[in-house]
Each structure stands twice: as C-alpha cells, then as structure tokens.
Amino acid sequence: MKRAYYSNTIQNFLFDDSSKILGELSLYHTFALEELQRNAWISQIEVLKDQLKRFQEGQIYFEFAIPRMGKRVDVIVIIKHVIFIIEFKVGDGSYGNHAIEQVIDYTLDLKNFHEGSHHIKLIPVIVSTNAEIINNDQSDIDSYFTAAKTNGENLGEYLEKVVDNSEGNKINVVDWETSIYKPTPTIVEAAQALYKGHNVQEISRSDAGAINLSKTAGCLNEIIDHSKTHKRKSICFITGVPGAGKTLAGLNIAVERMKSDKDEHAVFLSGNGPLVEVLREALVRDEVLTTKEKGDYITKKQAAIKANAFIQNIHHFRDDNLISEKAPVEKVVVFDEAQRAWTNEKATAFMKVKKGIADFNMSEPEFLIDVMNRHEDWCTIICLIGGGQEINTGEAGLEAWIEAIKDHYGDWDVHYSNLVIENNNYITNESFKTWLKKSGISEQDLHLGVSIRSFRSEQLSNFIHELLEININSAKSLFNIIKDDFPIVLTRDLEIAKNWLRGISKGTERTGIVGSSGARRLRTFGIDVKNEISASNWFLDGKEDVRSSYFLEVVATEFDIQGLEIDWTCLAWGADFYYDNEKWNYQKFKGTKWQRVNQDIIKQYLKNAYRVLLTRARQGLVIFIPEGSEMDHTRPNEFYDGTFNYLKELGIKVLTKDNYTPVFLKKINKPIQRVKPPLNPIAEKQVNLKFEEPEPKVSEISSVNYNDVVSLNSIVKISYLSKIKIVKFQIVEDHTFSSKNESGIQCIKITSILAKALLGKKVGDIIQLNLHNPDTKISILRIIKGNEQKKIFKKTRTSEPNNERIGKLVKRELMDLINKNLLPDNEIINLQRADYSRQHLHIQYPLLKKALNSDPNNIPRYWAGKIKIMGSEYFICSEWYEQPTNNDRPYFIRWLSKMKHR
Structure with a gap:
C-alpha cells in the first residue's frame, strides 16, 4: 500500500508544477474528487510552496496514511531532526477544538505505533487559512500534546524556529518511510477497519513474543476449509488472557468468511449486550460517514440492516431457532465470550418462566451446538473463551461446552490449545481434561497469550493476576516492570482522580470511570453503579455529550465494559471486595447493610469483576479508594484502608493535594499557595437552611500587608500571585482557564452571557489589577458588582489550604x-x-x-x-x-x- 499520495524532497516539491502535484493526488484519491477537496489541495500546495522556500533540505508527504484510524494526514514535513504533522483547515477563521484534537491524534498515533517515530520530535500543526496570526510559545515546541496554530502566513517562520531551537539526530528519510507500523486498535476501530476490508495484518501488532493474530486466522481458515471439504462438523475454542485479541480474532474470521463465500453466512454472535450495541452503532456511523465522503448517501437505517446481520445478539439467534427446527442459514458462527453462556439450571428456568417452555432441559451451550448440528453436511462453531472472566451467576464457562460435546456430539471435531488443559482458569474437571487429550486436536495458535489491549505493557494482565491472587512479591516485581510504560496511580480524592485523567489524556483519547456493580455505597461520592448507561453513547459520543464517558459522571460496571476498552480509566473501588487481614473479603449490599458472601462461586464472580475492571484501560489507570466514615455504618474505615495500604505496598504511587497539581495549573510559573477565601458574613446571615455543614476553622492573618486592590468585575479560578506588579485579565469565548507569564494576559475563558451577567463586560475586554507592593505574598481576586476599591482579604485557614472552585x-x-x-x-x-x-x-x-x-x-x-x-x-x-x-x-x-x- 502506498503510504502517501505524493511524496518528494522539499526542493523537488518546490520545483514540481502545481498541476502535476494535483494530478498525483487525484490519481490515488479513491473517492469522487469534489471541488471542495480539489480547492483545498490547491490552497495547501500554494501555501507550502511559499512557506518552504527557506529550506534547502527535507521531505514532504501529502495524504499520509494512518492505518489504525483509517485516516490520512494532510501533510507531513520532515526537516532535519523534526517531523511536522500538519492539518489544513482551508477557509476556517478559527482554530477549532475538533481540528486540534484531530492533528494531536495523528501525532500520538505515529508516536505510539510507528516504530520510526518513537524517539523523534513530532510537532502537530494546525493551519486555519482565514484565522488570525498567532505567535506560538516555546512550550509548543517542547510538547507534541499541544498543536501549534498558524494561518499559513508565518508557517515557515514557525517551522524554522522549532528546528533552530531544538536538538536531535538528522532523520534518515528512507529508514523512517520503511519503518514498521504496529498499530493496536481498539475493538471498535478494529471492527470498522475489518468491515471496510482491511486485513488483520494491517491493524495488528507484530511484536516478538506475541502470537500473530494472522496465524490464528490462518489456523481457523484451515479448520473451516477442512470441515467444508470433508463434510465435518467442528468446534474451535480460542482462549487468551484479558485483552489478547480474542474478539478481534473472531471478528476477523467472520469478516473473512463473509467476504470470501457469502453462502456461508458467517456471523458474529455475542451475549454481551453493550458490545453488540457499541459495535453495531460504530459500524453504522462509520459507513454513513464513509459513504458521504465518497459522494454517495446512505441512511442510518439502511446501514443498520447490514451491520445487524453481521453482528447479532446470541439470545436473538437462540430465540429464532427455538421457533423453527430447521437448520440455520449460517454455516460459520463465532460465539464471543462463550464462557458466559448459561448453565442448564439458568437456561431451563428462563425458558420456563420467560418463554413458557416447560420441557426445556439443556444448557445454553448444548442448545446452540444442537442448533448447528441440524446441518446435514458441515458447519463450524468458533468459541471465544476468556479464562477467569465469569462474572455472573448462571454463567457456564468452558466446561459446559466440553460437557455437551462429550455427552451428546462425540462425532464433532474439537480443536483447542494446550493452555485449556494446563491452566485451571479454563477447566477444573480432570475427567474433561482427560477426554480432551484423547478426543480433541491441540492447536497452538488457538491460544492468545499476550495482552494487546495495552500497547504500552504486555505484562499488565500478569500483574493484575498476581495482585488479585495476593502474590505480593511477584506483583511488586511485575509492577516495577510495567510502571514506566503503563501508569497506575492511587488516590483517595475523586476530584484528583478526575483531574489526573483530564491531564494525562490527549486529543480524543477516551477517559471514563468504572466500578463494580456491587459497590453500592460509592453513591456517597456521586458514583451510582445502579444507573444504567447507554453503551453506544458512553463509548462513542464526544466530549460535548453529557452521556459520554468523557464527562466522568456516568459509571460503567463490569457488565457494561467487559469485552470493550478505553484509553484511561478511573476504577472506583468499593466495599464489596476489600483487602483486610491478608485476604480478600467479599460482601453484598442488601437493604441497608452489607452481608458476607460465603459461596465460593459468588466470591469468584466478585474477584473476576475486579479483574475485568482492572484490565479495561489501554494506556493507564487511576484507582480511587475513598475514605471510610465511622459515622456511617455502611462505610467503616476497615472496608477501605486495607485495600489502599495493600496497593500502596505494591509500589503504586499515591496522589494527594500535597503532591499532585492538575496539569493546567502547572503552566503557572510562580508557586501556587492554596488558601480558602473568606466567608461572606452577609450572605451567611441571609441564608437560613435546614441542612448544616461544620464551620471551617479560621484564624486572623496579620503578617501580610495589603495595599488597595481594585475589585475586578471578572470571574477567575482564585489565583495566588507572587511578586507581580501588573496582571491583565481578558475575557475570551470558551470554558477553560489558561494563563501566561507575569507581564502577559491571564485568559479567563467564559461565555458571552456569563460575561454580561456577572461582569458587565464583553468578550475582548481587558482588565488590569495593580499590586502596588512588589513583596505582596498573597492576593485574592473576587467578583464584586461595581468598581469600588476595598481591602478584601480578612481571614484564611492556616493549615492545608485549598483553592476555591470557580463554581x-x-x-x-x-x-x-x-x-x-x-x-x-x-x-x-x-x-x-x-x-x-x-x-x-x-x-x-x-x-x-x-x-x-x-x-x-x-x-x-x-x-x-x-x-x-x-x-x-x-x-x-x-x-x-x-x-x-x-x-x-x-x-x-x-x-x-x-x-x-x-
């Protein structure tokens, strides 16, 4: 695959005729070339020909492919030791957040997955041709997390400044171009890419030590072809550690068979409702968008018909085949998370109560095999099995599938890996293991032993296993291996946990809060695990949607997120599963109190729930363990302190207000002293409420001299400034707080209506604060109606001061x-x-x-x-x-x- 539509040295690009460059771009453009795209390319070529004249060396690429994302970067420019990722927004008069996130995503993708870009300076640049000129800070040069902004007129000047003010070895362009791209897509990205026709080699990693997913696909294709040729019925068990790519392998084989032979009607089935909902919606949205880019049109309803036929809910498949005794049209079926199929007891009870079938007497695995056994010639069942991931009562596990085959369908070919026999996470019944050895066929490539969910550390799943098994020394050793590549931190402050997620995530990297469905008392902290989420909204919607995971309000439980993943998670640890007296303790909240869990199977479900929650992050994890309260009998300290101390003992760093500062505050050069602003005595008297809070302790401050301070009609997050004579504040149109150095402008980004209502000011107004005394240690800015001068600081807390929130x-x-x-x-x-x-x-x-x-x-x-x-x-x-x-x-x-x- 050609990586870029057009690539050349900068000098040759400057020499090439613009129409020739446009022709090459058009040649490789697979969609109908619209006037808008053509004009955009013409504008890009004109800008770059003008701005790159000052460079004697370098390389340029137009429409450079980012395979994992299924996108192409507008332009990449390599000059000496720096790579510039440039996204053009021709005609735009502003630097939109979506464009900024887009170019940062491209940069992160290259940094994380392109081998030649791991240790090279990457600079994202957004070019909005009709926007105002911006002078980018030096800090923009030092971080690929912030996109430089230009309207194109000063692009060359900025590129030159970056190159001149940074160091590094000159990039070998040929080596960089031919570097291996080793993507680790999310399951949603993988499904979209496979559905579009990409093969698994394009979207999977090829690290040494990882079993290549293409080998698993090859093994499965051989089994299916053998069954088809020799009129055999076969069943395959793909096993693997959490995040190893079992679902990806299943989707891949379903797509391959669907495209190679439509008569097989290959289908991907899952009992995981959220996974089905998310994958279907993702495929529908992507097809609608892709079709639009091609210049065609398709409705969501039309796209959904195709997606729904490819990905189905296993229970709907089951119910359809209860009605008819004919063989289903599908010859190849992939059962995702097959370990969650129901036991005989649960299936029988469900059929009797919900379906009115009194004589049903089969486990769900037995019934599903029976349905496929109706075929007279051949069929293949592929079961994706997660070891130790049963999280609900009535889940049968792999043993129920083995039992059904052994007792009723002994003429089927059974394919499995040796790990099924060697690891008790899959089978504990020795007679089943003996039967498999005798009657089954061992396939090495049917076990995926390395987690690819976290591209940062392949040892993550091993660490989580040792943590849950309380193998302290082993867990410590593994944590020391993964901690640099996969950040895990610990806190007892939920706001710190949220700020950590907001600060560490870049671009559109997804963040979210997860928690156990049994952690009922987290509701005290605003985390209600009983509230149902809309999976498609939580996993797919953007930062502006209150239902999305980004908002850090709605929590996903183990049932919502099993089989799915996001980049950065906050695990809110509850009292249903806690460490005390060197062992795990298991509880269930019923009515108004906790009850001990004594059944081993329920204990295992609880442990597995936390195994799932601890392994949902691709890039990093913050664990929030709240403080207990002796005033609340449902939240005593012992339910939380033991777990906190155990994780701390493993070496996990603890974040507190004393040692952690949110990223946006780190941009302020001067040290920040946190104090609580004075209470408003007048307002206190005005409000007479039934609900009371304890009064904070206050003390007089007499050692600080305050001169006249102008009360500002402005809204700020309280700023504590040192040795600054003049500070300027400007109201701008946005919702975030940012700042510059001493003599610069502090930007207070709010809405026009808020500026008008609270400030009597309009967007663009600049207000100055004069601190006459250069030795002033603390000043507090408050909102006061009017412009009168007065001393505003009277009291403060003397210990552990805190900022007052803008709210x-x-x-x-x-x-x-x-x-x-x-x-x-x-x-x-x-x-x-x-x-x-x-x-x-x-x-x-x-x-x-x-x-x-x-x-x-x-x-x-x-x-x-x-x-x-x-x-x-x-x-x-x-x-x-x-x-x-x-x-x-x-x-x-x-x-x-x-x-x-x-």
Whole structure:
C-alpha cells in the first residue's frame, strides 16, 4: 500500500508544477474528487510552496496514511531532526477544538505505533487559512500534546524556529518511510477497519513474543476449509488472557468468511449486550460517514440492516431457532465470550418462566451446538473463551461446552490449545481434561497469550493476576516492570482522580470511570453503579455529550465494559471486595447493610469483576479508594484502608493535594499557595437552611500587608500571585482557564452571557489589577458588582489550604444577582446550559424566583427543591431531563447545604 499520495524532497516539491502535484493526488484519491477537496489541495500546495522556500533540505508527504484510524494526514514535513504533522483547515477563521484534537491524534498515533517515530520530535500543526496570526510559545515546541496554530502566513517562520531551537539526530528519510507500523486498535476501530476490508495484518501488532493474530486466522481458515471439504462438523475454542485479541480474532474470521463465500453466512454472535450495541452503532456511523465522503448517501437505517446481520445478539439467534427446527442459514458462527453462556439450571428456568417452555432441559451451550448440528453436511462453531472472566451467576464457562460435546456430539471435531488443559482458569474437571487429550486436536495458535489491549505493557494482565491472587512479591516485581510504560496511580480524592485523567489524556483519547456493580455505597461520592448507561453513547459520543464517558459522571460496571476498552480509566473501588487481614473479603449490599458472601462461586464472580475492571484501560489507570466514615455504618474505615495500604505496598504511587497539581495549573510559573477565601458574613446571615455543614476553622492573618486592590468585575479560578506588579485579565469565548507569564494576559475563558451577567463586560475586554507592593505574598481576586476599591482579604485557614472552585464564586454571585432581580430566569438557565461540561462553573442547580411550568427555552425540565432566602421563596432548577429518583436527593441536599456560605 502506498503510504502517501505524493511524496518528494522539499526542493523537488518546490520545483514540481502545481498541476502535476494535483494530478498525483487525484490519481490515488479513491473517492469522487469534489471541488471542495480539489480547492483545498490547491490552497495547501500554494501555501507550502511559499512557506518552504527557506529550506534547502527535507521531505514532504501529502495524504499520509494512518492505518489504525483509517485516516490520512494532510501533510507531513520532515526537516532535519523534526517531523511536522500538519492539518489544513482551508477557509476556517478559527482554530477549532475538533481540528486540534484531530492533528494531536495523528501525532500520538505515529508516536505510539510507528516504530520510526518513537524517539523523534513530532510537532502537530494546525493551519486555519482565514484565522488570525498567532505567535506560538516555546512550550509548543517542547510538547507534541499541544498543536501549534498558524494561518499559513508565518508557517515557515514557525517551522524554522522549532528546528533552530531544538536538538536531535538528522532523520534518515528512507529508514523512517520503511519503518514498521504496529498499530493496536481498539475493538471498535478494529471492527470498522475489518468491515471496510482491511486485513488483520494491517491493524495488528507484530511484536516478538506475541502470537500473530494472522496465524490464528490462518489456523481457523484451515479448520473451516477442512470441515467444508470433508463434510465435518467442528468446534474451535480460542482462549487468551484479558485483552489478547480474542474478539478481534473472531471478528476477523467472520469478516473473512463473509467476504470470501457469502453462502456461508458467517456471523458474529455475542451475549454481551453493550458490545453488540457499541459495535453495531460504530459500524453504522462509520459507513454513513464513509459513504458521504465518497459522494454517495446512505441512511442510518439502511446501514443498520447490514451491520445487524453481521453482528447479532446470541439470545436473538437462540430465540429464532427455538421457533423453527430447521437448520440455520449460517454455516460459520463465532460465539464471543462463550464462557458466559448459561448453565442448564439458568437456561431451563428462563425458558420456563420467560418463554413458557416447560420441557426445556439443556444448557445454553448444548442448545446452540444442537442448533448447528441440524446441518446435514458441515458447519463450524468458533468459541471465544476468556479464562477467569465469569462474572455472573448462571454463567457456564468452558466446561459446559466440553460437557455437551462429550455427552451428546462425540462425532464433532474439537480443536483447542494446550493452555485449556494446563491452566485451571479454563477447566477444573480432570475427567474433561482427560477426554480432551484423547478426543480433541491441540492447536497452538488457538491460544492468545499476550495482552494487546495495552500497547504500552504486555505484562499488565500478569500483574493484575498476581495482585488479585495476593502474590505480593511477584506483583511488586511485575509492577516495577510495567510502571514506566503503563501508569497506575492511587488516590483517595475523586476530584484528583478526575483531574489526573483530564491531564494525562490527549486529543480524543477516551477517559471514563468504572466500578463494580456491587459497590453500592460509592453513591456517597456521586458514583451510582445502579444507573444504567447507554453503551453506544458512553463509548462513542464526544466530549460535548453529557452521556459520554468523557464527562466522568456516568459509571460503567463490569457488565457494561467487559469485552470493550478505553484509553484511561478511573476504577472506583468499593466495599464489596476489600483487602483486610491478608485476604480478600467479599460482601453484598442488601437493604441497608452489607452481608458476607460465603459461596465460593459468588466470591469468584466478585474477584473476576475486579479483574475485568482492572484490565479495561489501554494506556493507564487511576484507582480511587475513598475514605471510610465511622459515622456511617455502611462505610467503616476497615472496608477501605486495607485495600489502599495493600496497593500502596505494591509500589503504586499515591496522589494527594500535597503532591499532585492538575496539569493546567502547572503552566503557572510562580508557586501556587492554596488558601480558602473568606466567608461572606452577609450572605451567611441571609441564608437560613435546614441542612448544616461544620464551620471551617479560621484564624486572623496579620503578617501580610495589603495595599488597595481594585475589585475586578471578572470571574477567575482564585489565583495566588507572587511578586507581580501588573496582571491583565481578558475575557475570551470558551470554558477553560489558561494563563501566561507575569507581564502577559491571564485568559479567563467564559461565555458571552456569563460575561454580561456577572461582569458587565464583553468578550475582548481587558482588565488590569495593580499590586502596588512588589513583596505582596498573597492576593485574592473576587467578583464584586461595581468598581469600588476595598481591602478584601480578612481571614484564611492556616493549615492545608485549598483553592476555591470557580463554581463557588459563581454561585455566590448568582445569589446576589437573583436577590437584586438583575438576572431573569431564562438567563440563569442559559448559564447552566452554556456550561455544558460543568467542569468549570458547576452551576448544577440554579435558583429561580418562581416554579415554571416549562422551560423559557421550550425544553421540558423538572423543577423542585423549594428554599427560602431573605424571606423570599426560590426553586431549584434540576439538571435532569426526567423525574429524579430518591437516589438523587443526596445531591440536592449537598448543594443546598453549601448555600449557607454564600
């Protein structure tokens, strides 16, 4: 496959006629060439011919392929020791977040998966041709996590600055071009790539020590072809460690057989509802998008018909074949997570109660084999088995499949790997092992022994195994091996865990919170494992969607995420499975208290649930273990401290407020001293609430001299500045906080409506704060209506100070504006809606003067939570779009209890 549509030295590119370059690009472009794409290429060529004149050497590539993502980079330029990944947005007047994330994704993909790019300086660049010129900081040169921005006019100047201000060995272009690309796609990316026609070699790694997935595919193809030629019925068991690529192998063989011989009607079946939902939706979205790029049109409904035939729910397949006794049309079926098929007891009970079939007396594996056995000539069943991954009652495991074959279908050919016999995670019944050795066929390539979920460390699954088996010394040794490549950290502060995820993830790398379905008391911390998620929304939707994993609000349990993965996870560890007295303890929450789990099988399910949760991350993991509370009999310290200390003993780093600073705060050069701003005594008297919080201890500060400070009409995350005489603040249109050096501008990014409502200012306004005393150690900026001068700092906490969140400032000022009738109801609601991420303003429950029958913006909402302030009655505007349950009440209460500090 040609890696780029056009490649040449920079000098030859400058010499080549533009029409010749355009012709080459058009030649390899597989879609219908639209005028928009043609014009974009012409603009790119013109800009680059003008801007690259100053370079005497280097290489340029147009439309460079990124196989894992199924995309192509607009332009790659290599100059000396630096590679520039350039994404053009011709005609754009701004540097959009989507474009920035896109070019960072391309850069990360090369850094992680292209062997020749591992140790080379990679610089992502976004070129928006109609945007304003931006002078990029030196920090942009030092990090491929931040995209440089240019409108093209200063592109050459920027490239030259990067090359001149960095060091490295000159890149051998030929070696770089021919470097091996070893991608590790997510299962969603893999399904999309295979569905499009890519083969497994293009999207799988080829590291030494890993069994190549193509070998597994070759082995399976030989078995299927043999069965077909010799009229045999066969069953294959693919086994592997968590993340080894079992699902990928199954999808690959289903696609290969579907494309090579449609009469076989190969199908991928799974009882994992979330996996089916996510894969189907991903294939549908991708086909609609790809078809659109080709200049054609297909509806989601049309695309879904094809995707739904290829990936099916195993229970629907089962039910269809209950109705008919004919052989199914499918000759090759792949059963994903076959260990989760039901036992005889569960299947029989389900059929009797749910289907009204009183005489059903088979396990699910036996019934599914029986269905395929209806074929008179040949068929092949491929079972994907995860060892030690049974997580629910009634899951039969591999032994039920062996038992069915042994007792009822002895004429079938059985193919398995030796690991099935050697590892008790798969089979414990010795008689089954003996029968397999005698009657089965051992196939080495049917076991995938190396995890490819985490491309960073192949020892991750081994470490998790030793951790759960309490093999402390072995776990310590393995952790020392993986810790540099696969970051694992520990914290008792959920906000720190979330900030760690936000800070370490780049581009569109997906983050999310996972937790055990039995960890019911995590609800105290806003983590409700009983709330059902929409799997397709959680796994596929973008950062702007509140239902997506990015929002770090909705938690996925082991049932939601088994068989799937994301880049970075936070595992919220509950009290259902905790370490104490050198052993694991198992509990189930029932009613209002915990009950001990005594059944070995239920204990194993619990341990397996945490095995699944601990192995869902591809790149890194933060483990949140909350503090206990002796005031809550359901959360005593012993349920949490033992687990925390055990993981800490293994060498996992602990993050606290003292040793961890969120990434966005690290950009401030000066040390940050955290203090809590003063309480507002007037507001305290105004608010009379039923729910109380303990008063923070405060003490007078007399050692710091304060000169007159101008009270700013601005909204900031409290900044503690040292030895700065003048600080400028500018309101810009966004939702995040950023800063520059002493004499630069501190950017307070908010919405226009918030600027108008709270500040009386408009976007673009610059406000200055003069700190007359250069030795001033601390200053606090607050929002105060009006421009009067006054000393604003009176008290602070003397130990373990904390920043006040922006949200608390906003809520305090909202109260004043509401009391003075300065903010109408619809503007309050718009403020909440504008803060779509709720990561900065946290306006979760704005107050209204009256309960409204409907939203002023014509969106149905739920109004509740009546309180009185200064004798006036107010209502809380809930964030939910449906009736809240009793589970939501603690959140209302917690918010109300903080109103006393306004």
